[in-house]
Amino acid sequence: MSNTRQINFTLNGTPVSAEVGTHLSLVELLREKFDLFGARESCAQGLCGCCTVLLDGQAVSGCLYLAALADGAKIDTVEGLGTRDTLDPVQEAFIEAGAFQCGFCTPGFVLMTKQLLDENPNPSEDDIRHYLSGNLCRCGAYPEIIAAVKAASAKRKAAG
Amino acid sequence: MAVKEIQSGQVGRSLPRLESAAKVTGHADYVHNLRLPGMLHVKVFRSSIPHGRIRRLDVSAAKQLAGVHSVITSDDIRTIIPEPYFGPAFHDQPILAIDKVRHIGEPVAVVLASDPHVAEEGVALIQAEYDELPGVYDEVAGATATTYVHDTLKPAGTFPDLKHLQGKSNTNIALDYQLRRGDVEAAFAKADHVFEHTFRTQQVMHVPLEPMVSAAELTATGLTIYTASQSPSFVRIEIARLLGWPENKVRVKVPHLGGGFGAKLYVKLEALVAALALLTRRPVKLSLRMDEQFFTISKHASTFKIKSGVTKDGKIVARRCDVWWNGGAYADIGPRVTQKSGFTAAGPYDIENVHLDSFAVYTTRPPAGALRGFGIPQLVWAYESHTDLIARALDIDPVEIRRKNILREGRPQATGTKMKDAAIEQVLERLAARMNWDRSFDRGAGTIRRGRGIGIGFKAVIAPTTSVAIVNVYADGSCSLYCSTVDMGQGSDTIMAQIVAEVLNLPAETVNVVHPDTDVTPYDMATLGSRSTFHMGNAVRIAAEDAKAKLAALAKEVGLPAGANVPISEIFKKKYGMQAGNVIGSGSFIPSYKSPDHETGMTDNATPFWMIGGTGAEVEIDTDTGDIKILRIVNVADCGTPINPRIVDTQLSGGAIMQLGFTLTEEMQFDNGQLRNPTLADYKIPGMRDMPTVMENEAVAARQHDGPFGAKGVGESATFGLSPAIANAIHDAVGVRLTELPLTPERLYRALAAANGKPLKD
Numbered sequence: 037m038s039n040t041r042q043i044n045f046t047l048n049g050t051p052v053s054a055e056v057g058t059h060l061s062l063v064e065l066l067r068e069k070f071d072l073f074g075a076r077e078s079c080a081q082g083l084c085g086c087c088t089v090l091l092d093g094q095a096v097s098g099c100l101y102l103a104a105l106a107d108g109a110k111i112d113t114v115e116g117l118g119t120r121d122t123l124d125p126v127q128e129a130f131i132e133a134g135a136f137q138c139g140f141c142t143p144g145f146v147l148m149t150k151q152l153l154d155e156n157p158n159p160s161e162d163d164i165r166h167y168l169s170g171n172l173c174r175c176g177a178y179p180e181i182i183a184a185v186k187a188a189s190a191k192r193k194a195a196g
Numbered sequence: 197m198a199v200k201e202i203q204s205g206q207v208g209r210s211l212p213r214l215e216s217a218a219k220v221t222g223h224a225d226y227v228h229n230l231r232l233p234g235m236l237h238v239k240v241f242r243s244s245i246p247h248g249r250i251r252r253l254d255v256s257a258a259k260q261l262a263g264v265h266s267v268i269t270s271d272d273i274r275t276i277i278p279e280p281y282f283g284p285a286f287h288d289q290p291i292l293a294i295d296k297v298r299h300i301g302e303p304v305a306v307v308l309a310s311d312p313h314v315a316e317e318g319v320a321l322i323q324a325e326y327d328e329l330p331g332v333y334d335e336v337a338g339a340t341a342t343t344y345v346h347d348t349l350k351p352a353g354t355f356p357d358l359k360h361l362q363g364k365s366n367t368n369i370a371l372d373y374q375l376r377r378g379d380v381e382a383a384f385a386k387a388d389h390v391f392e393h394t395f396r397t398q399q400v401m402h403v404p405l406e407p408m409v410s411a412a413e414l415t416a417t418g419l420t421i422y423t424a425s426q427s428p429s430f431v432r433i434e435i436a437r438l439l440g441w442p443e444n445k446v447r448v449k450v451p452h453l454g455g456g457f458g459a460k461l462y463v464k465l466e467a468l469v470a471a472l473a474l475l476t477r478r479p480v481k482l483s484l485r486m487d488e489q490f491f492t493i494s495k496h497a498s499t500f501k502i503k504s505g506v507t508k509d510g511k512i513v514a515r516r517c518d519v520w521w522n523g524g525a526y527a528d529i530g531p532r533v534t535q536k537s538g539f540t541a542a543g544p545y546d547i548e549n550v551h552l553d554s555f556a557v558y559t560t561r562p563p564a565g566a567l568r569g570f571g572i573p574q575l576v577w578a579y580e581s582h583t584d585l586i587a588r589a590l591d592i593d594p595v596e597i598r599r600k601n602i603l604r605e606g607r608p609q610a611t612g613t614k615m616k617d618a619a620i621e622q623v624l625e626r627l628a629a630r631m632n633w634d635r636s637f638d639r640g641a642g643t644i645r646r647g648r649g650i651g652i653g654f655k656a657v658i659a660p661t662t663s664v665a666i667v668n669v670y671a672d673g674s675c676s677l678y679c680s681t682v683d684m685g686q687g688s689d690t691i692m693a694q695i696v697a698e699v700l701n702l703p704a705e706t707v708n709v710v711h712p713d714t715d716v717t718p719y720d721m722a723t724l725g726s727r728s729t730f731h732m733g734n735a736v737r738i739a740a741e742d743a744k745a746k747l748a749a750l751a752k753e754v755g756l757p758a759g760a761n762v763p764i765s766e767i768f769k770k771k772y773g774m775q776a777g778n779v780i781g782s783g784s785f786i787p788s789y790k791s792p793d794h795e796t797g798m799t800d801n802a803t804p805f806w807m808i809g810g811t812g813a814e815v816e817i818d819t820d821t822g823d824i825k826i827l828r829i830v831n832v833a834d835c836g837t838p839i840n841p842r843i844v845d846t847q848l849s850g851g852a853i854m855q856l857g858f859t860l861t862e863e864m865q866f867d868n869g870q871l872r873n874p875t876l877a878d879y880k881i882p883g884m885r886d887m888p889t890v891m892e893n894e895a896v897a898a899r900q901h902d903g904p905f906g907a908k909g910v911g912e913s914a915t916f917g918l919s920p921a922i923a924n925a926i927h928d929a930v931g932v933r934l935t936e937l938p939l940t941p942e943r944l945y946r947a948l949a950a951a952n953g954k955p956l957k958d
Contacts, residue, residue: 059313073229074222076454078405079486079876086405114222127220131212134842137850138685139219140228140405140454146220165884172876174405174455175685176853178887180846 043107048116056103063087063098065106066113074114074143085171088144089113095151114143117150125195126150129188130181137175145171149185153192159185206697206704207905210842213690214709215452215683225451227409227424232479235411236265237312238472240482241305241322242491243297246333246869247345247560248326250295250304257321258307263314266476267322269305270294273471277438280471284430284462285358286370286527287350289563291467297326298345298525299562300869301491306468308476312483331869335522335557336499338368345525345558357791358531370523370556371531373538375797377610378549380505383514387505391586395578396936397919399497399522399864400857401490402567403881404684406454408489410465412472413479418445423466426456426682427722428712431466438467439474443714446470450712453684457854458566459493460684461724462529490874494864495567496533497522500541500578505549510592512601514549517541517579521564521571523556528565530556536658537571539797542610543579544620544654544808545601550610552797560869569655569912570725573855573919576653577937580920584649585933594650594924595628602652611792613802617908619834622896623810624652627832630892631812639929643819646827649924652810653916656803657909658725659789663735664718667696667743669779671772673764675700675743676708680720681732683711686911687843688728692736694839695904699740718782726807726909729839733904735785743781750779787902805900808834809913811852813888813921817929822945824860824926826888833913834898837906841895844910848893851914857882859919863938 044053047070054069066072066089075098078086082097089098090112118124126149129135136142145168152159152167159167164185173181202208218224241258255267270292273280280291293304307318332338332345348365351358361371384390410423418441425431428448436443453460465482472480484492498521505514519541523530538554587597602620609615627650628634640646666678677696683689689709697704710717720732747764754770756762768777787804814828831848838844861880865872873879893914899906919937927933932947949956 057313067229072222073226076226076228076406078407078454081486081875081877083876084405114220118221120217120221120223123217123220127217130220131216134210134212134846136213136219136685137687137846138404138406138453138455139215139224140226142219143222165887169883169885172405172881172883174403174457174854174881175846176850176882177846178853178882178884179849179891181884 041104043104045106045108046110048112058104060103061099062089062101062103062106065103066098072113072115076140084141085144085148086141088147090147090151095148114146117146124150125191126188129184129191133180133184133187135180135184136177141171141173145181149188152185153189157192158189202698202905204698204701206694207839209694209704210840211690211694211704213687214693214705215689226406226454227411227422227451228406228454228483230411230422230481232411232413232481235479235481236308236310236476237315238469238480238482239307239312239315239319240303240488241319243293243300243302243304245297245326245328246300246331248297248328250293250297250324251327252325253305254323255305258318261314261318261321263309263311264318265308265310267305267307267318268472268475272475276474277471280438281350282434282438282463282467283352283527284529285352285355285531287352288346289526291471299560300871301562302525306472308472308480331560332368333559333561333866333869335497335520335559338557338559339520339555341368344368345560357794368558370527370558371534373535373554375539375550375552375610380514380516380549380551383549384505387513388508389506389590390503391506391582391589392503393582393585393935394499394501395581397498397574397577398937399561399564400495400862401864402457402459403489404455404457404459407484407486408460408464408492409483410469411479411481412469414473414477418447419470419473420447420449421466421470422449424453424460425450425466426460426684426724427462428680428682428714429719430462430722432714434463435466435470448714450682453682456684457568458724459489461566461722464492486876487874490864490871491562493528494524494562494564496530496564496571496574498574500575502578502582504582504586506586510590510597510600512545512547515542515547516551519554521556522559522561524559524561524563526563527556528563530564533566533571536656537575539611539792539802540654540656541575544603544652546603546607547610561866566724568851568854569915572653572655572912573915576651576916577919580651580653580917581923581935584920584924584927595624595633598624598652609802611802612798612800615806617900618654618806618808619896619898620652620654620808622898623808623832623834626894626896627810627812627830630830630832630894640816645817645819645929646814647925647927647929648812648814649921649928650810650812651917651920651924655807655912655916657727657730657805659804660786661721661727661731662784662786663720663731664784665732665735665739666718667739667781669743669747669764671765671768671775671777674706676710677736678710678717679732679736680712680717681728682723684723686847687840688723691729691839691843692732695733695736696740698905699737699744726911730805730903730908731785733907735783737904738783738785739781742783743779746779746781805903805908807909807913809916811914811917811921813925815922815925815929817926819930819948822941822948824939824941824944826922828890829888829918831893831914833895833910835895835910835913836898836900836903836908838895839905839907844895845893847910848914849891851912852891852918853882853887855915855918856886858937859922860938
C-alpha cells in the first residue's frame with residue numbers, strides 16, 4: 037500500500053505534479069491533493085456519474101480510474117469549466133432550467149452535457165436520454181435536465 | 197378567495213435556488229467534502245449473519261496492523277456511555293452491537309486510521325464467531341413468531357402514546373395502533389358486496405447519492421458534530437442525552453445535503469462518531485460506502501389486508517384494514533409510521549364504518565424508517581388498487597366510483613376529524629380532465645396493449661411539532677435568516693428567503709440563509725414529512741413580521757414619522773450614530789393538535805393540514821415479454837398556494853420519478869436474511885431512459901388558510917398515487933392484477949401466463 041510514484045499532468049489547463057499511491061483513485065487525488073470537490077464518489081462502481089472528469093477530453097469515472105494512470109494526461113473538472121461569476125453556457129442553462137435539486141450529481145451531468153454538445157450540437161431528446169443514461173439523479177431532476185441540455189444547445193448556437 | 201396579503205411579489209416567484217451557482221460549479225458545501233486537521237477515518241466491521249449471539253470477537257490482528265490508530269467495540273463505547281442505546285421512538289439501537297446482532301450488516305466494531313484504506317484493511321482482519329439464532333423476516337409471520345428480536349420493548353418516553361409499551365416482552369410487535377368507527381361487521385353483513393384483497397410492498401432504500409456521512413471533534417467546551425442530517429436539533433438532544441450533558445455542550449452543524457429522502461433522520465452515524473471522538477480525543481469522520489447505506493435504513497416492506505362492504509351502486513359502507521409494517525431490527529421511527537400513517541389507511545373516502553389495525557413488527561432485517569411519504573405510498577398502493585378492483589367488479593368507471601365516495605370538505609375522516617383545506621375533489625377532477633378520461637383511448641392491438649389508471653391518496657402531517665426562526669436585520673438593511681431546516685435539495689433555503697423577502701419587501705436573492713448550526717440556529721423538530729413549508733414557513737413569517745415591527749418601533753423612537761420611506765440603514769444611523777446594531781425578530785410556531793384516543797383512534801383534530809396527491813398513468817404492455825412501458829404520468833396535488841411554483845413542479849416530478857423506481861425496479865432482495873443486491877449495479881434506481889415519455893404536473897388552485905401565504909407541504913404528494921395508477925393501468929391494458937411491488941416484467945409475464953391457463957413454474 038505504500039508504493040507511490042510521481043505523476044505529471046495538466047489540471048484545468050495548468051501543469052501540475054503529485055506523488056500518488058498506486059491504489060489512489062483519480063477522484064481521491066483531486067480531493068486530497070488539489071482540494072477539488074466537484075467530482076464525488078457515490079456508487080464507487082462507475083455507474084452513477086457523480087465522479088465524472090474529462091481525461092484527454094473523454095469522460096471517465098474518477099472513482100474507478102487510478103490516479104497513477106493520469107500521468108501525462110489532460111484532466112478537466114467542473115471547476116475548470118466556469119466560475120461562479122463567469123459560468124459556462126451549460127451551467128447557465130442548468131440554473132435557468134432548474135435542472136438540479138441537491139446538486140450532488142450536477143457536476144457530472146454538466147460535464148457530460150458539455151461533451152455531448154461538443155460531439156453533437158443539436159441533440160434530439162432521444163440523443164439526450166441515451167447520452168446521459170450513465171448519470172443518475174436521485175432527486176429525479178431528469179425533465180429539467182433534458183430542458184437544460186436543449187437550452188444549452190440553443191445558447192451555444194446563439195453564441196456562435 | 198381574493199387574497200391581498202402578497203404585496204412584495206417575492207412569494208409566488210419561480211426564483212432559481214439561491215445556491216444555484218455553487219451547485220453547478222461544484223463548490224456547494226457538503227459534509228462529504230469535510231476534512232478536519234488530524235482527522236481519523238472510521239471503517240465499520242459489520243455482522244455477516246442476520247441474527248445471533250456474538251460468541252467471540254477477535255480484533256487483535258486489526259490492532260496490530262501498521263497505521264491503525266485503534267479498534268473500538270461496544271465494550272469501549274460503554275466506558276463513556278453506559279447505556280448506549282438510541283432511537284427516536286424506542287431506545288433500542290446500540291451504537292455498536294452488544295452481545296447480539298439482529299440484522300445483516302449491523303455495526304459490530306470499527307477501525308480508525310489516518311488513511312481510510314488502512315482502516316478498511318484493518319476491518320478485513322477482524323474475526324467474529326456467532327451462535328446463530330433463527331431469523332424473522334416476514335412482517336405477518338413475525339407478528340406471531342416465538343423468536344423475539346428484542347427481549348423487552350424500550351419506548352423512548354418522547355411520545356406519550358407509546359408509554360403503554362414500556363417493559364413489554366415476548367413480542368415482536370413494537371406498536372399496535374387501532375381505530376374503531378361504527379360497526380364494520382354489521383355493515384359487511386348488510387352490504388350488497390364484500391371485497392377482500394391483500395397487497396404487499398417490498399423493502400427499498402432511499403439511495404441518497406451523497407452516502408451518509410458524519411464527523412465529530414472535541415472542542416474546548418464540548419463536542420461539535422458535522423453531519424449530513426435532516427434533524428440537527430434531534431441529533432443534539434439525543435447525543436446530549438446519551439452523554440448526560442446539557443444541550444449546549446453539543447454543537448451540530450449541517451451544510452447542504454446530497455439528498456436525504458428520510459434516510460438522514462434522527463441518529464444514524466452521529467452517536468458513533470461522537471463516542472469515537474471522545475474515546476480517541478481526535479477528530480473522526482465516517483463516510484459510508486453506497487452498499488453500507490442499505491444496512492443502515494430502508495423503507496418498510498408491508499402487507500395490507502383490506503376488506504370493503506359496498507352497495508350495488510358503488511358506495512363504500514364499511515372498510516376493515518389490517519396493516520403489518522416490516523420494521524427490521526430497530527424501531528427507528530417505524531412506530532410513528534404505523535400510527536401516523538395508519539390512521540389514513542381507509543383512504544380519502546367517506547366511510548361510515550372503519551376498523552383499522554396497524555402493527556409495527558420487529559424482524560431481523562435492516563431497520564426501516566421514514567422514506568418520502570412516511571408509509572402513505574404503501575397504504576395508497578393497497579387502497580387504490582382495491583378501489584380499482586371494486587370498480588371493475590361492479591362495472592363502474594374508476595373516476596366515477598371515486599366521485600361517489602371521496603371525502604368532501606367538512607366531512608369527517610375516519611378519526612372523526614372534519615376535512616378542511618383538503619382539495620380531494622379538485623385533485624380528482626383535474627386528474628380526470630388532464631387524462632382526458634371521458635374520451636376514447638387507443639388500447640393498441642395484438643401483442644402491444646395500452647391501458648390507463650389513476651390513484652389518489654392523502655396524508656396527514658406529523659404533529660405536534662415545533663419550528664423556531666430568527667431574522668436578523670443588519671445596520672445596512674441587509675438581513676440573515678437563522679433556521680434549522682435542512683436544504684437537502686428540496687429548495688427550502690430559497691422559499692424561506694422568499695417568505696422573509698415578502699414580509700420585509702426585499703429581493704429574495706439578497707436574504708442570507710444561515711445553515712443549521714445548533715449553536716446559532718434555533719430549534720426545529722426536523723426536515724421531514726413535508727412539514728417545513730408550513731411549520732418553519734410560519735415561524736419564518738412570524739420572525740420577519742417581528743423584525744418589521746421592531747424596525748417600525750425603532751423608526752418611531754428616532755423620530756421618523758410613521759410610514760416614512762426612509763432606508764433601513766438611516767434608521768440604524770439615527771439610533772446608533774454610525775453603521776451599527778441589529779434588529780432581531782424571532783418566531784416560534786406549533787400548530788394545534790389533539791392525540792387520538794388510544795382505544796378508538798378518535799380525535800377531532802388529527803392533523804394541522806392535509807396533503808393530497810393523485811397520479812394518472814398510461815402504459816403500454818408487450819404481452820410477448822411482459823415489458824411495461826410508461827407512456828405518460830400526470831401528477832396533480834393540493835399543496836395550497838405555491839411559494840415557488842417551479843420548485844413545487846420539481847418536487848412533484850422528482851417524487852413521482854423516485855416512486856417509479858419503487859414501483860418498477862427497486863427491491864432489496866434477501867436470501868435467508870442476506871442482502872443480495874446492495875449496489876447500484878444490482879439495485880436499479882431510475883435513470884434518464886426510465887423516464888416516462890411524458891410527465892405533467894399540476895398544483896391545483898388551493899389555499900391552506902393557516903399556511904404561510906396559503907402554502908403547505910408538497911415533497912411527498914406525488915409519491916402517493918403512482919404505484920396503484922400503474923397497476924390499475926396494467927389491469928386496464930391486459931386484464932391481470934399484480935398485487936405485489938415491484939411490478940416487474942417477469943411478474944406480469946407470469947400473471948399473463950396464469951390468466952391464459954398456462955402458469956409457469958417457479
